[in-house]
Amino acid sequence: MANNHLTGIGSESKELATWYFTFAAILFGAQLLFGLVAAIQYVMPGFLFEVLDFSVARMLHINALVVWMVFAMFGAVYWLLPDETGIETVGIKIGKLLFWVFAAAIVVVVLVYLFIQVGSADEMSIWFIHEGREYIEAPRWADLGIVVVALGFVANLFLTGMKGKQTGIVTVLMADMIAFAGLYLCGMFFTDNISMDQYWWWWVIHLWVEATWEVYVGALAAYGLITMLGAHRKVVEMWLWIEVTMLFGSGILGMGHHYFWIGTPEYWWEIGALFSALEPLPLVAMFIHVLYDWGKTQGEQDAQGLEVSVIRNKPAFTWFVLNAFGNFLGAGIWGFFHTLPQVNLYTHGTQFTSAHGHLAFFGAYATILIGMMYIAIQGTNGIKVMNHTRSSIWSVSLLTGGMMGMTVALTVAGYVQVLVSRAQMGATWAGYFDGQSGMWFAQAMDWRLLMGVVMFLGFALLAKDFLTTGKNPVHQR
Amino acid sequence: MAKKSVWSDNRFWQRSAAWITGFASVLLIWLTFDTMAQITIGTDSDLKNGVTKRVPGPTVINYKITYEMSSKRGHEVPIIGGNDGQGMSLFQEKEKFFGRDDWSEEEATELLHLGKLGSQVKNCMNCHTLLGNGAYYAPDLTKAWLDPQWGPDGSMQAMTGKNTKEEAMAEFLQNPSKYPTHSRMMPNLGITAEEAKGLVAFLKHMSSIDTNGFPRNFGKIEGAVHGK
Numbered sequence: 001m002a003n004n005h006l007t008g009i010g011s012e013s014k015e016l017a018t019w020y021f022t023f024a025a026i027l028f029g030a031q032l033l034f035g036l037v038a039a040i041q042y043v044m045p046g047f048l049f050e051v052l053d054f055s056v057a058r059m060l061h062i063n064a065l066v067v068w069m070v071f072a073m074f075g076a077v078y079w080l081l082p083d084e085t086g087i088e089t090v091g092i093k094i095g096k097l098l099f100w101v102f103a104a105a106i107v108v109v110v111l112v113y114l115f116i117q118v119g120s121a122d123e124m125s126i127w128f129i130h131e132g133r134e135y136i137e138a139p140r141w142a143d144l145g146i147v148v149v150a151l152g153f154v155a156n157l158f159l160t161g162m163k164g165k166q167t168g169i170v171t172v173l174m175a176d177m178i179a180f181a182g183l184y185l186c187g188m189f190f191t192d193n194i195s196m197d198q199y200w201w202w203w204v205i206h207l208w209v210e211a212t213w214e215v216y217v218g219a220l221a222a223y224g225l226i227t228m229l230g231a232h233r234k235v236v237e238m239w240l241w242i243e244v245t246m247l248f249g250s251g252i253l254g255m256g257h258h259y260f261w262i263g264t265p266e267y268w269w270e271i272g273a274l275f276s277a278l279e280p281l282p283l284v285a286m287f288i289h290v291l292y293d294w295g296k297t298q299g300e301q302d303a304q305g306l307e308v309s310v311i312r313n314k315p316a317f318t319w320f321v322l323n324a325f326g327n328f329l330g331a332g333i334w335g336f337f338h339t340l341p342q343v344n345l346y347t348h349g350t351q352f353t354s355a356h357g358h359l360a361f362f363g364a365y366a367t368i369l370i371g372m373m374y375i376a377i378q379g380t381n382g383i384k385v386m387n388h389t390r391s392s393i394w395s396v397s398l399l400t401g402g403m404m405g406m407t408v409a410l411t412v413a414g415y416v417q418v419l420v421s422r423a424q425m426g427a428t429w430a431g432y433f434d435g436q437s438g439m440w441f442a443q444a445m446d447w448r449l450l451m452g453v454v455m456f457l458g459f460a461l462l463a464k465d466f467l468t469t470g471k472n473p474v475h476q477r
Numbered sequence: 478m479a480k481k482s483v484w485s486d487n488r489f490w491q492r493s494a495a496w497i498t499g500f501a502s503v504l505l506i507w508l509t510f511d512t513m514a515q516i517t518i519g520t521d522s523d524l525k526n527g528v529t530k531r532v533p534g535p536t537v538i539n540y541k542i543t544y545e546m547s548s549k550r551g552h553e554v555p556i557i558g559g560n561d562g563q564g565m566s567l568f569q570e571k572e573k574f575f576g577r578d579d580w581s582e583e584e585a586t587e588l589l590h591l592g593k594l595g596s597q598v599k600n601c602m603n604c605h606t607l608l609g610n611g612a613y614y615a616p617d618l619t620k621a622w623l624d625p626q627w628g629p630d631g632s633m634q635a636m637t638g639k640n641t642k643e644e645a646m647a648e649f650l651q652n653p654s655k656y657p658t659h660s661r662m663m664p665n666l667g668i669t670a671e672e673a674k675g676l677v678a679f680l681k682h683m684s685s686i687d688t689n690g691f692p693r694n695f696g697k698i699e700g701a702v703h704g705k
Contacts, residue, residue: 042614045661050654053664054614055603121595121672132597134611168487192586192593194683195516195532198608199509234487241490245497252501261619261691262608263531265515269689271508345693349609349617417613427692429626432616433659 009382012096013078013089018380019099020075021373025466027068027106028366032456034060039452042445056117059130059137060110065361066135067106072369073216074153077173079376080223081157085164091156098152105145109138126190133197135205136187143188150181168237172219172244180212195263202258210279210331211251213365217327218243218282220368221290224320227375228313231293239289246282254279260341261348269341276339280332290324312385313378315392315465319371322400326363334359334407346422351444352414359407362399373466381470382477389472391465398458405451413444521582524557527568531687533557535585538681541572544623544695552690574681575643575674591672592679599666599676607683609691615663620695622646622677622684632658646680647673 037057040047048057081089089095112129119125130137138146154177161170187204191197222240225231256272294317297310311317334356338347347353378386417435425431435441469475483489519530524537540558547554547564559567571578580588596602602611605618616624627633627642634640636656637648649656650673653663668676 038614041661045659049662050664053604055600055612055664058603058612058614059600118600118666119598120667120669121591121598121675123594125598126594129598130600132600132602134602137600137603168491171491190594190597192535192590193516193518193532194593194596194607194679195686196513196518197593198610199512199516201610238485238487238490241487241494244494245490248494248498249501252498252505255505258610259512261688262610263516263686263688264512265531266689267508268512345691348691349606349611349613351613354613422692426694426697427617427620428696429616429621429624429658436659436661 009380011082011088012092013082014376014379016089016092016095016099017075017077017079018376019096020071020078021376023099023103023106024068024072024075024369025373025463027064027071029459029463030110031061031064031068032452032459034058034064036449036452036456037061039445039449043442043449052114053117056113060113062135063109063113063137069213069361069365069369071102072372073213075376076220076369076372077153077157077177079372079379080169080220081160081164083227084167084170084223085160087160087164089156090159090163091152094152095156098149101145102149105142105149109142112139113137123190131190133187133201136184136201140188143184146184147181147188150184154178154181167233168240169219169222172215172240176212176215176219180208180216183207183212198262199259199264202255206255206258207252209360209364210254211248214247214251214282214327214331215244217323217364217368218247218286220372221286221320221323224316224368224371224375225290225293228317228320229293229297229310230312231297236293239285239293243282243286243289246278246285250275250278250282257339257341257344260344273340277336279339280328280336283328283332287324287328290321294321313375313383314386314388315396315469316371316374316378316386318388318392318396319367319374322396323363323367323371326359326367326400328363330356330359330361330363330407334411346418347414350414350417350422351410352418355407355410355414358410359403362403370462377466377470378475381475383470383475385476386469387474387476389465389469389474391461392469395458395461395465398454398461400458402451402453402455402458405454406448409444409447409451413441413448416441416444521585524568527566529557529566529687533682533685534582535589535678535682536580536582537685538574538585538588538678539571539578539580540568540685541570542622542681542685544620544684550690552693553695554687554690555685557685573641574678575641585678588675588678589682591675592677592682595668595672595676596679599668599672604663608686608688614661617692618680618683619686619688619692620684622681623696625696626658643674643677643681646677650676 034057037052038054038061041054078089116129119129127140130139157177158174161174183204186200218240222236225236226233253271254276256268257276259268259272301310338344338352416438420438421427421431421435425434516532518532519534521534521536523530524534537557543556544553545556545560545564549564554564557566557568559570561567604612604615607618609617625631627645634645637645639645639648650668654665
């Protein structure tokens with residue numbers, strides 16, 4: 001295996017990775033910005049009313065989320081491919097062209113969202129404005145573009161994996177990314193039947209975030225442990241296969257927990273409850289795995305009398321450990337809270353889901369992708385051991401603290417909604433607004449906004465650190 | 478050296494991953510075939526012949542829809558055209574929808590199509606939840622058609638100056654910020670009269686979908702947990 005993970009200099013694949021990471025970081029900022037607009041609207045409903053309504057702000061918030069993560073995921077693959085396969089990525093020219101196509105398409109889509117917002121109820125609007133289906137709102141022309149870009153990306157991954165050394169990590173990524181790209185097709189058609197619509201919509205959303213993306217994170221964590229700690233590949237890859245077994249074993253049929261109430265048959269209650277209740281288990285395994293490898297590698301070095309940390313990239317490793325824990329807490333615990341149908345009957349469609357969604361996306365995905373960005377900064381600047389800076393510590397603290405605070409606030413809001421709007425009032429229009437007007441709900445929304453501002457400050461410091469840490473003399477070169 | 482254990486063998490775990498993933502995927506696909514058959518939209522003749530479908534045909538807009546307890550299933554189910562007393566639909570009692578209860582299959586399908594398109598284009602799901610999925614900034618629309626707010630005892634008919642539920646809903650959808658019910662208002666989305674009609678048909682149809690008792694106790698409670 002080429003051991004050039006400490007330097008991205010001279011690798012075109014790694015250069016392309018940095019483009020993807022840069023664009024992803026910008027979109028992450030946009031995501032937080034539109035999230036703030038939506039959070040303000042909960043507190044002050046008149047804010048930007050009929051200018052940039054909640055529906056538009058929220059669409060931009062969640063679309064920026066999905067897109068920045070997909071960009072960072074593509075970038076991370078382009079970053080690790082030369083290290084894993086020992087060769088330069090095949091088809092990098094096409095990869096670069098597709099990056100620009102993808103980025104340009106995103107800019108056009110965002111401008112249309114912002115300035116056209118809604119059209120008339122016809123197919124033209126679905127083709128050129130948006131499809132109005134949460135998370136995958138992109139208009140149909142962009143859908144087709146995304147398919148082309150994803151095909152190019154998967155082709156590059158496969159050609160490189162088959163030509164170079166095919167490690168366990170690359171094998172997992174190849175299988176996972178083809179499923180990831182293929183599943184997108186399930187979300188591209190229109191039907192008048194809302195139950196059918198949501199059935200297939202979940203094939204994209206659930207099988208992305210609770211199956212293929214999780215496996216992707218397992219592969220990234222494996223790569224990170226090998227490059228940052230020098231953990232043994234054989235052990236790491238064995239863990240990875242166990243994780244894939246558990247993640248797909250629970251996650252694929254765990255989809256049943258989205259089929260409790262959308263018109264689908266009752267047997268999904270049992271299937272969804274059983275398999276989704278198992279979904280936290282692999283997340284526990286992943287957490288143990290990261291801590292185990294860290295302790296083991298450090299212990300081996302301590303035994304040789306060397307009193308230095310084995311971690312070659314402190315900020316990245318911090319984010320990787322936060323990922324292991326955040327994935328377990330946000331996706332695992334907060335997901336399990338409301339995954340049983342007896343509970344979900346009341347929590348479905350409340351701020352409870354929102355609390356889980358926020359912590360899970362952050363804990364499971366944002367963390368590790370930010371970690372990968374730090375690995376890229378280390379590589380492109382020829383840094384041997386990357387240390388924390390004041391901004392890296394502050395940014396990780398503010399982002400994580402802000403997210404935890406927001407999650408707790410949304411959970412409290414969710415409880416109010418479940419008790420007042422659902423259990424007590426039976427989910428009507430009047431019941432809904434009774435819940436929303438409750439003091440606890442209103443206070444929770446104030447706290448959520450405040451914690452959103454904290455996160456935004458954390459992002460500003462993260463951006464500052466990204467731009468400046470490469471040249472900082474605290475690192476060992 | 479001790480004999481190698483299968484539990485620490487990468488090949489074993491790789492094969493386990495492949496088999497388990499394959500097995501789960503095959504099971505999911507098999508269940509999908511069954512679910513597809515069960516959630517395919519019904520037809521007008523289903524309604525006329527008293528065939529209960531999880532997703533009834535578009536002409537369900539010609540019928541009276543309620544949401545009542547089924548003793549057999551232990552939760553509420555949509556009742557179409559009257560209740561047999563056990564929580565099964567009779568498909569008898571009609572209800573006028575914009576003045577007519579004889580919408581043909583073709584007309585009703587067209588109306589539902591317009592409404593479903595409208596629900597996406599107007600981005601309903603990024604404020605409301607539909608079948609419980611979407612955003613949480615506005616009320617759930619799953620059974621909005623059955624919400625007492627729009628009924629004869631609710632405030633919306635008087636507020637919009639209309640005499641029927643569907644007309645009140647259509648009027649509200651066209652001028653939402655004219656009829657605020659809370660400081661959080663629905664914005665004007667440029668919904669035309671025709672689009673509003675389609676959207677109301679879409680809502681009425683959605684309320685007839687069998688959602689396994691979600692939402693629980695919808696519209697049954699006035700003030701207390703077990704009150705009527």
